[in-house]
Amino acid sequence: MVYFRSDNIISSLGFSTKETFSSIFNGDIGIRQVEDSSIYHEPFPASMIDLNRLNSEFEILANKYSNTKEYTKLEKMLLLSIEEALRKSGVNIKSKRTGIIISTTKGNIDLLETNNFPKDRVMLWKLGDVISDFFDNPNKAIIISNACISGVLAINTAAMYINSGRFDNMIVTGADIVSRFVVSGFMSFLSLSPTACKPFDKTRDGLSLGEAAATLILSNKRENNEHNIVHRGGASANDANHISGPSRTGEGSFIAIDKAIKESGLNYNEIDHISAHGTATPFNDEMESIAIHRHGMDKVPVNSIKGYLGHTLGAAGVVETAILLEEMRRNTMIATAGYNEHGVTNYINVLSKNTPQNLNACLKMASGFGGSNAAMIVSKSSK
Amino acid sequence: MKKEALKIETYCMVKNNRIVVDGHLVFEDQDAVGLKAFAKTAYRHLKPSYNKFFKMDEISKLAFVAAEFLLKDVNLEKYKSEELSVVLSNSESTMVTDKNHQQSISDKDNFFPSPSVFVYTLPNIMIGEISIRHNMKGDNAFFIVENFNADLIANHINNLFLTNKSSAFIGGWVNYSDDKYEAFLYLASESGSILHNASEIEKIFKINH
Numbered sequence: 001m002v003y004f005r006s007d008n009i010i011s012s013l014g015f016s017t018k019e020t021f022s023s024i025f026n027g028d029i030g031i032r033q034v035e036d037s038s039i040y041h042e043p044f045p046a047s048m049i050d051l052n053r054l055n056s057e058f059e060i061l062a063n064k065y066s067n068t069k070e071y072t073k074l075e076k077m078l079l080l081s082i083e084e085a086l087r088k089s090g091v092n093i094k095s096k097r098t099g100i101i102i103s104t105t106k107g108n109i110d111l112l113e114t115n116n117f118p119k120d121r122v123m124l125w126k127l128g129d130v131i132s133d134f135f136d137n138p139n140k141a142i143i144i145s146n147a148c149i150s151g152v153l154a155i156n157t158a159a160m161y162i163n164s165g166r167f168d169n170m171i172v173t174g175a176d177i178v179s180r181f182v183v184s185g186f187m188s189f190l191s192l193s194p195t196a197c198k199p200f201d202k203t204r205d206g207l208s209l210g211e212a213a214a215t216l217i218l219s220n221k222r223e224n225n226e227h228n229i230v231h232r233g234g235a236s237a238n239d240a241n242h243i244s245g246p247s248r249t250g251e252g253s254f255i256a257i258d259k260a261i262k263e264s265g266l267n268y269n270e271i272d273h274i275s276a277h278g279t280a281t282p283f284n285d286e287m288e289s290i291a292i293h294r295h296g297m298d299k300v301p302v303n304s305i306k307g308y309l310g311h312t313l314g315a316a317g318v319v320e321t322a323i324l325l326e327e328m329r330r331n332t333m334i335a336t337a338g339y340n341e342h343g344v345t346n347y348i349n350v351l352s353k354n355t356p357q358n359l360n361a362c363l364k365m366a367s368g369f370g371g372s373n374a375a376m377i378v379s380k381s382s383k
Numbered sequence: 384m385k386k387e388a389l390k391i392e393t394y395c396m397v398k399n400n401r402i403v404v405d406g407h408l409v410f411e412d413q414d415a416v417g418l419k420a421f422a423k424t425a426y427r428h429l430k431p432s433y434n435k436f437f438k439m440d441e442i443s444k445l446a447f448v449a450a451e452f453l454l455k456d457v458n459l460e461k462y463k464s465e466e467l468s469v470v471l472s473n474s475e476s477t478m479v480t481d482k483n484h485q486q487s488i489s490d491k492d493n494f495f496p497s498p499s500v501f502v503y504t505l506p507n508i509m510i511g512e513i514s515i516r517h518n519m520k521g522d523n524a525f526f527i528v529e530n531f532n533a534d535l536i537a538n539h540i541n542n543l544f545l546t547n548k549s550s551a552f553i554g555g556w557v558n559y560s561d562d563k564y565e566a567f568l569y570l571a572s573e574s575g576s577i578l579h580n581a582s583e584i585e586k587i588f589k590i591n592h
Contacts, residue, residue, distance in 0.1 A: 041491055105505060112485045124476050124527040142535065143527035145476055146507040151523055158540040181481070184488040185501035235548055236522045237465060238514040244502045255465045255520055259548055369502060370511030372523050 001381065002159045002231040005169075005219045006089035007322040008081045011212040011309050012047040013059060016084055021326045022310045024334055025354060031196040031208045031310050040183045045196055047210030047310035048178060049077065067134065072108050072117065075127070077213035078175045079134055085215040086135075089223075093135045099167040100141040102128055103154035103174035104314035107145075110179040123152070131173070148277070148368030149236060151214075151317020153375050156234030165335045168220050174318035175213035182313070183209060188307065189244075197280035197311075197338050199304035200289070200350045202343030207279040211311025214318035216325075222381065227329045232377040233263030239371035246283050250291030251286050252373035253365060257295055264377035266361055270298055271377075273333055273362045275324045278304020279311050280338065284367060289344035291365075300363075303351045306338030317366050317374070328359045328380065389544050389552070390575035391583065395453040396591040397445060397566040402452050403405050403591055409452060418564040429455065433516065440480045440503035442559040443512050446471070449566035450513045450553065455531070457570060459517060459551065468521035468549040469510045470539050470579070473558040474529050476506045509557055521549040531556045531588060536583035540571055541579065554584075567591070 007017050012030030014020035023030070030047040034040075034104060051073070058076040061083055062068070071079065082100075086093055093100075111122040120126050128141030144154045151174045158170035176182070186192050187237065193206035222228050237255035239247035247253075261268065274297065276288050285304075292302065305323055312319055327333055335353045342350065361379035396403045401420050402410040410428050415421035422444035426436055429451050436447060459467060480503045487496050502508060507525040514520065522543050526535055536554045543549050555568035567588055571579045576589070 037491075042493070085386075093391045109481065112481065113489070123474070123478070123529075125474055125529040128527075129529075140528075144524065145505070145527050146510075146523060146525045147505045157524065157539065160539075160546065164538075164542055164545075166538070181504075182490060184494075185484060185497040185498075185504065188496040189498045189500055189537075225453075236524070238469070238511065238520050238523050240464065240518050240520045243508050243511045243515070252520060263546060263548075306573060368507075369505050370507040370523070371514060372507055372511065375462075 002162045002218050002220065003222045004216060004229045005091060006085045006217045006224050007215060007325060008085040009214045009319050009322050010049065010077050010081045011319065012049060012210065013308065014270050015053065017322045017326055021323060024305060028338055029196055030210065030241060030308055039178065039180045040187065044183060044192065045208050047179045048206065049211050072111065072304065074108050074175050074177050075130055076133055078173055081213040081215040082135065082171060082173050085217050089217045091217055091219060093137050096138050097168040098137065098171065099139050099161055100132060100137055100171045101154045102141055102173065103150040103160050104320060105145060105147060105150060105176050106182060110177065111182045113180065125175055139218050147370050147372055148313055148316060149366040149372045149374040150314040152314065152364055152366040152374035153236055154322060155216060155317065156374065156376055159231040159234060170218045171215060172218065172318060173213065173215040174315040176313040176315050177211040178209050191281055193280060196338060197306055198338030199278035199280040199306055200285050200344055201339045202341040204280040204282060204285060204343055205279050207306065208280055208310040210312040212309060212312040212315040214315050214317050214322050216318055216321060228381040229325055229378055230381045232266065232379050233260040234261030234376040235263065236372060236374040239373065241371055243371060243376060244369055246287040246367055250287045250294060252371060253288060253291035253367055254294050256373045257363065257377040260375040260377050266377060268295060268297060270361050271297060271363050272357065272359045274284060274300050274302040275320050275362065275364045276304045277366045278306050278336065280306060286344050288365060289346040289348045292348050293346035298347055299349050299353065301333055301349050301351050303334055303336045305334060309327055321364055324362055324364055328362060331358050332356050387573040389541060389571045389579035390573065391577040391579050392570045392572050392575035393453060393457060394569035394587055397449045398564065404452055418445060418559060431457035438499065439512060442477060442479065442557060443503060443509050443563055445559060445566050446490065446509035446557040447512055448566045449557065450517065453568045453570060454517060462551050464518045464520040466521055466550040467519035468543055469513055469519055469553045470536055471510055472523045472526040472528055472532065472536055472556050474527065475558050475560050476527055477504050479559055479561060480504050512591065515555065533588060537579060537581045537584055570580050
C-alpha cells in the first residue's frame with residue numbers, strides 16, 4: 001500500500017495546504033491583475049506568490065540548516081514546501097530509502113535572462129542536485145518534465161517506486177513560476193483569459209497562469225491517525241492526435257482513466273468525486289467532459305480549482321492532489337470558482353458551491369501539450 | 384498468469400551524422416552540417432511523406448528520424464494502440480528551442496514570440512510527435528537526467544509492464560545542445576533476445592556510443 005503521509009502547498013493563497021485550502025473554502029481568488037513590465041509589457045491576470053513572505057520564510061529555513069548559499073525564487077519555493085511537508089511527516093529525508101521526484105515544466109528558466117547564477121543552474125537536472133544537496137538526500141533526484149501532466153505523472157511514478165520496493169518513502173514536489181518566458185509564450189498562443197479563468201463555464205475564454213510549489217510525501221507505512229488515504233491506481237496516455245490541441249473525443253484522457261480505474265480495483269460507481277484539470281480553455285474543458293461522459297460518470301461531482309490559483313503548470317497536479325486530499329479529510333468538496341452557467345456540451349455535474357459529502361474514492365485528471373493525459377485514483381484505506 | 388520478461392527487440396543510435404540500427408550502419412551523410420541538415424537528409428532517405436516533419440524543431444526532428452529508423456521493419460499493428468508507450472529522457476530538455484523563444488522576447492522593441500516555437504519548449508512534445516506518427520496511445524513519461532541513465536528508463540518501463548499498463552515500449556534518450564546531438568531509442572516487447580534491464584541497455588548504449 002502507498003499512503004499519503006503529508007503535504008504542503010505554497011501558493012498565492014497560503015504557505016501550507018491548510019492555509020491555501022481555508023482561503024479557497026472561503027472563496028478567495030488568488031488571481032489578480034499583475035503589473036510587472038519585467039514579465040510582460042501589459043497588465044495580465046495571474047496568481048503570484050508573495051515574494052516578501054517567501055524571502056523571509058526562506059531566511060528562517062536557511063538559518064535552521066545553517067545554509068548561506070544563494071537560491072532562486074523557484075528553489076526557495078520548492079525547499080520551503082518540502083520542509084513544511086517533511087516536518088509533519090516524520091519521514092527521514094537523509095535515508096537511502098527516501099527518494100525525491102521533482103515535477104516541473106520550465107524550472108529556473110528565468111535564469112536565461114540573468115547572470116546571477118552559474119550557467120548550468122538553468123538546467124533541470126541541476127535543480128535536482130540543488131534540492132537533494134540542501135536536505136542531504138543521498139539519492140539523485142528524479143526530474144519529470146511532461147508538460148501539464150507532470151505532477152500527476154510524478155505521483156503515479158512515486159507510487160510505482162514504492163510498490164516495486166525500490167524506496168520506502170517518496171517526496172514528490174512540483175513547482176513552476178510565472179516568468180516572462182511562459183507568459184509571452186501563452187500570450188502568443190492567445191490562450192490567456194483577460195480575467196480570472198472560468199472553468200467549464202459558458203463564457204470561459206482561456207486560462208490564467210499561476211505560480212506555486214507543492215509537496216506530497218508518500219510512504220509504505222501509514223500514519224497514526226484516522227485520515228489514511230492511499231494511492232490506488234494511476235496511468236497516463238497519449239491522444240496520438242495533435243501536439244497543442246486536445247483530442248475531440250477525449251481519447252487519451254479516456255484511456256488514462258480506464259487504466260487507472262482498472263488498477264484501483266474499484267468500480268466506476270464507487271468514485272465519489274472528480275478533480276478535473278479544468279484549465280478553462282474552450283477545448284480542454286470540452287474534452288474532459290467528453291472523457292467523463294464516455295465513462296458514464298455524468299453524475300459524479302466535478303470541480304476545478306484553477307479559478308482560485310490559476311494554472312500552475314508542473315506544480316498543478318501536485319497542488320490539486322493536495323487540495324483533493326484535504327477535501328477527502330474534511331468530506332467537503334470545493335466549488336469551481338468562475339463557473340456560473342454550464343458551458344460544455346455534455347452534462348457533467350460541475351460543483352458551483354462548496355458541498356459536504358462523504359468522500360471515499362476520488363479521481364484526479366490532468367491533460368497537457370504533447371497530447372498527454374494522466375489519471376489517478378485515491379481512496380481512504382479501510383484501516 | 385506469468386508474463387514473459389520484456390526484451391529489447393531492436394535499437395537505433397543517431398549521432399555524428401550516422402544512423403546505426405541493431406549494430407549495423409544503415410545511413411550516413413558526412414556532408415550534412417549540423418542536426419538540421421542531417422535530419423533532413425535522413426528523412427529524405429526513408430521518404431515517409433509526412434509534412435508535419437518540416438514544422439518540427441530540431442530535437443523533435445531528431446526524435447522523429449530515430450523512431451522512423453527504429454520502427455522501419457517493425458509491425459506495431461499487432462498491438463492495441465493504448466498498449467504502446469513512450470518513455471524518453473535527456474539532459475538538455477529543450478534548451479536550444481528555449482533560447483530561440485527567449486531571443487524572440489528579450490527585446491521589448493523587437494518582440495515576436497511565436498506559438499509554433501513556444502509549443503516546442505516542452506520535451507514531451509517529442510513523445511507526442513512519435514505517438515502521433517505511430518499511433519501510440521499508451522503511457523508517456525519524460526525524465527531529465529544529467530547523463531544517460533539506463534536504470535531510470537528500464538525501471539520505469541518494467542514497472543509499467545508489470546502493472547499491465549502496456550505491452551510494447553519505446554525507451555531511450557534524445558539530446559541536443561548547441562554543438563552536439565544524440566538519439567538512442569529501443570523497442571522493448573516480449574519478442575527479441577536481449578533481456579530488458581539496465582546493464583544490457585547500458586552495454587548497447589556504450590558499444591554504439
